[in-house]
Amino acid sequence: MDTTAERWAMLEPHTQHVGPDDDRARPAVLLFHAAGGRAHLPLYAEAAKAAGIRAFIIDSFGARGWSRAFALATVCTGVRLRGWARAGDVMAAIQGLSQRPDVDGSRLGLAGWSHGGWAIMEALSAPREMAGEMLLRDPAAADLSGVKAVFLAYPYVGVAATGRFRPWRHCPKTLAVIAARDHLTTVRNAERVLDVACGHVEIERWTVDGTHAFDEPTGAGPMRHDQA
Template sequence: MDDLKRRWARLEPHLTVVGPDDDRPRPAVLLFHGCGGLREHLPRYAEAAKAAGWRAFTIDSYGPRGWGRAFTLTAVCTGLAFRGYERAGDVLAAIQGISARPDVDATRLALAGWSHGGWSIMEMMSADPAPNTLGVADPGAADLSGVRAVWLAYPYIGPFAFNRMKPWRHCPRVLAVTCKRDHLTTVRNAELVNAMIRDCGAEVESWVAPGTHAFDEPTNNGPMRHDPDLTEESLRRFRAFLTDVAPHV
């Protein structure tokens, strides 16, 4: 089993970095894709972060593992493999690795997850970081104190998310995006999860977007439908959220 340092060594070559063209320490947002892997909408969020003066780091969880889209759609998206509590080690390793960069202000970090990525973030936040859990040998070695905010875009909170109602151990500011026509959860279920996070002491803003799951991804697959106008609103809210978290950059 990887420790955090080895896990980061595997992830880092597949990292995509977008940000202002300088080398001074800036706040950083870490982007975690959904179960379908890297898709066309994440670079738009990275650019929105850049426009707010942040550095954006998109973490590819599949490239280091040699997984293609066909495999992940049939194995990960169905819950057969690589559930959120296993991928949480990638989140911890990215926090540790990116915090060490000289061009990052490690006291001003944000995590952003879409669907499976949001699930992984939530598992990381709620789990007891005992050795050999969350997919890594030393999950407790990551320092979460610099994580100031979390963007949860229609996170998976279905039957396999066993810990969705478990209190978080670190409670930063949260913006939770729920889709009114999400086939994977009801708005009521999402509101219960958001209320639990609030009870931990976190400030939680909830936006119920009038669209389907993955409305911001430019594809139409099954019950999911792309909504360009809603995507623009999501991008606007993402940039405003980051600007509000770290206004002086």
């Protein structure tokens, strides 16, 4: 367990910035990778840059000294760093990046793929009332009011996500991408989770005819890359 500032101190050296080459305080999107691949995230970051937005790719595993092979063996299997624990990374990144002079902390977006989406959903729904939540001593330190948008790509909403039916306490505008042939969840389950997330605030959904991680070029097993 650590403070939000300490968590950010761990993450910051492993955070990649992609954005316009200036010092203007611009909107920013924080990208949280999946438990497996992350090779495609720079493509999303470049799209944000082209729109005049700063993008920050936060490497939760590199910050912990974990290789991709180690993450596949432990995080993908649910042994290490479940979504509720990684939610602390989300909070720390929000707090740390919103303090940068080249970031407009009142206009932030969160983007998460699979495990990264799980972490974001846990962060948005956490009570943040007691020390120890999200493995943070000060879980309420980060100000979520600046988070105006969320993008969830095939977020993990399986049985290990025990808090998946917990309503969000902060409900920004959200787009959720559901993979019709996701081996980790049915479309019905994903829809049910999204139905309770924000109550009266409807979450925009896009169901694609693809597998889990369809946008990732290094797909394996039941996951198939779909360039289109």
